[in-house]
Amino acid sequence: MLKGIPAAPGIVVGKAFVFGKEDLDVAPIDITEDQVPLEISRFEDALIQTRQEIIALQKKIAADMGSEHGEVFDAHLLVLEDRMLIEEVISRVKKEKLNIDYIFSQVLKRYAHVFSKIEDEYLKERISDINDVGRRILRNLLGRMRKGLAELEDEVVVVAHDLSPSDTASMHKNRVKGFITDIGGKTSHTAIMAKSLEIPAVVGLEIATEQIKNGDIVIVDGASGTVIVSPDADTLKKYQVQEEKLKGQTETLAAIRNLPAQTTDGRHVTLAANIEFPDEIPSVLEHGADGVGLYRTEYFYMNRKDLPVEDEQFEAYKNLATTFGDKPVIVRTLDLGGDKFISQFNLPKEMSPFMGWRAIRFCLGRPDIFKTQLRAILRASVFGNLKIMFPMISGVEELRRAKEMVEEAKKELKGRGIAYNAGIEIGAMIEVPSAALTSDVLAREVGFFSIGTNDLIQYALAVDRTNEKIAYLYEPTHPAVLRLVKNVVEAGHRANIWVGMCGEMSSEPSLAILLLGLGLDEFSMPSASLLEIKNVIRAISYETAKKIAEEALGLATGQEVNTFLTSRLKDLLPQMYGN
Structure with missing residues (x-):
């Protein structure tokens, strides 16, 4: 068994084709x-x-x-x-x-x-x-020729030290069942293309090409980042059953693509997608998203020596706005720092980068960069339903300063005679415990909240989510996390604003029941998870979900909550989640 980095979800069993180094x-x-x-x-x-x-x-x-x-x-x-x-x-x-x-x-x-x-x-x-x-x-x-992946004649799982963009882009989807590589990360072209093609993939395995030979039977679990080489009969049968089950589930889920995300007793929620690259837009549309709940804008600043100018950003936001029309698109302002560094900014090396000069702190410290982005978003806002969201807000002072920057950007555009949506909705990401605990104060300042659970969990539990040694402590179901989420949702509703979630928690089927029961209004996630979450929401009543959430909040440990919710999910949809 080899462990790597999940690049694209799904399970596939197939013969290995080692696409060796030349x-x-x-x-x-x-x-x-x-x-x-x-x-x-x-x-x-x-x-x-x-x-x-x-x-x-x-x-x-x-x-x-x-x-x-x-x-x-x-x-x-x-x-x-x-x-x-x-x-x-x-x-x-x-x-x-x-x-x-x-x-x-x-x-x-x-x-x-x-x-x-x-x-x-x-x-x-x-x-x-x-x-x-x-x-x-x-x-x-x-004067040499090379046989490319487009010329494959059999269905295979491609194994390579690395796959170049041209290798990945030219492979025949019907022949390549999945792929794994020694190197690469979630932001590599390979990973991006795999998600777009919806081919299960695991990258960063380091020794895959050393351990796997041509013709070996391999199992690729793209969701967990696991690869099993030459599995025994029992393991093979287990994964083959899962593979067939996933195919059947995909067909079942496709049937609800155009149906609303609505409970059996009539409560409607919004199901939106998280995206980072324009490449992902077709998948969002294909999976029937109600809009974009998180548009990460850091990619504008990646892989380049210069800073993106206002017009370049405007064109990208305009394209997004016109593509989705009346559907909401939430643009998160620049969130650098933590595990995302850009060389040209010369960000200082910090002992605790996740808690350092990042996200809104960086933007407020560099108003020249921040206002360029804000003007671009505002200009594009007249072409669709764009919203602005600030990341890593820790208190009301930061939020007010960020809003002042928006007003300054509006005045600058007005002075240039450029149109913008004067009433553009502004929201805050709630991903710092101080923001979750003072969400009643913050709610008076914005039009919506979106809970960023990836950071909220690590800050609340003092667990670095990139450290594999303490990964077991990273618990979305920890009672402290659930109480913080509950507090944010209730504070938002008391102030008559809607509350969404764009962290990974929102894409977990068992947690969807709990979040629905807590009153969450919007779920935003990778597009491949949308139909699965919609299926769960359509299978339960809001009243039942509220009772399940109340019972879960009374449990003492994250493991107890997880076991309880998994059991309820199996009861709700035994054909999909039963043993």
Whole structure:
């Protein structure tokens, strides 16, 4: 059994296809002065050929999967136009009098080494762009062809050290049942593409290519990040049953896609989606979301050396607003810090980054960056139903300062004669215990709350959610967490504002019963979970959910709550959650 990072949910059982690393090692060969121009000409031809290949692939992917997927290859084309890289190769050939393919391979290794040392995880993961383009150029220099994943003839689980964007984008969905990689994280192109294609995937396994051979039977559990190699008969049967069960459940859930998220006694709740990248929008629409409950905007600032300008952000928000029309789209303002760092901001290294200069604290400290984003959101607000949400509010002073910034941004736009929605709704994320405990005060200042349970749990329980050694202490069902949630919902309702949740808690079926019973108005989650939660809500009455929530709040431990809610869920939907 191997444990990695969950990249895309689902269970699949299949034969492994080890998509091995290419042997592109090149030996140095001495050349004469007369041969230098010929070597440089070969290099230039390889660059032209590689550019043609990437443009052709970009067009194919855009046509097959949508233009947003084709945009992945813009970064590859930029690598091809990197004058520093090209000039370094040509200069070294002239100086060292060695074959161009060897020189290029050495320069490529140096670039890869430099990027691997960068601490910024988003920039570090862009090494795949450099390697992908570099391997294409080397193949063209060496006159070699490579069989791609698009040419697979059998259904397989792809196993690779890494999958480049072009590898992932070109694979045939009907043939690739799932994939696993040695490296990569949740923000890698591979993980993003896997979610979009809804192919179960696990990344960051480190030793998968060492432990798995071609033809091995493997089980991929994309939800838990587990891979089982050569399972015994009992384990295989167990997962095959689960795989078939999931297929049947998917068909069952598809039937309720266009039905409202409404209890048997008529209470309606909003089911929205969390998104970070434009690539995810088609999946949100496909799963019948009522809108976007959390639009993370950090991606604008990732994988780049400059800051995004107002017009660039405006176009992205405008696209989102027009796509969803009257459906609400909640744009969370920039939430950097914690486990999300951007090199160009030179954020200080902190002993406790999750409790440091991050999120709204960073934005208030950099009004130039903050107001640029606010103006872009306000400009786009006339094209749809956009809302603004501030992250990591810890008290009313921060909230009031943030709202003042919004008013300043409005005045600046008015002075420029630019239209905006003067009545745009503003909300606060409740993810700090101090905010949860003073939510009655905060509720007077905003139009809605959205509970960010990922951080709220770790702050309330003093558990770093990224530390595997204490992961067992991270309990969404801990009585303290449930009481904080209850307090926020009740405070919001007393102030006549609606209360949602955008943390992972909202996508758990057993917890959906409890949250419904506590009176939560909106559930926001990854789009793949929407129909499952809708199914739970449509199967229960609000009155029953309230009684279950009341009983759960009387239990002493998180484990007792979890056991109780799991039992109620099985009673409610035995065909889906029964043994």
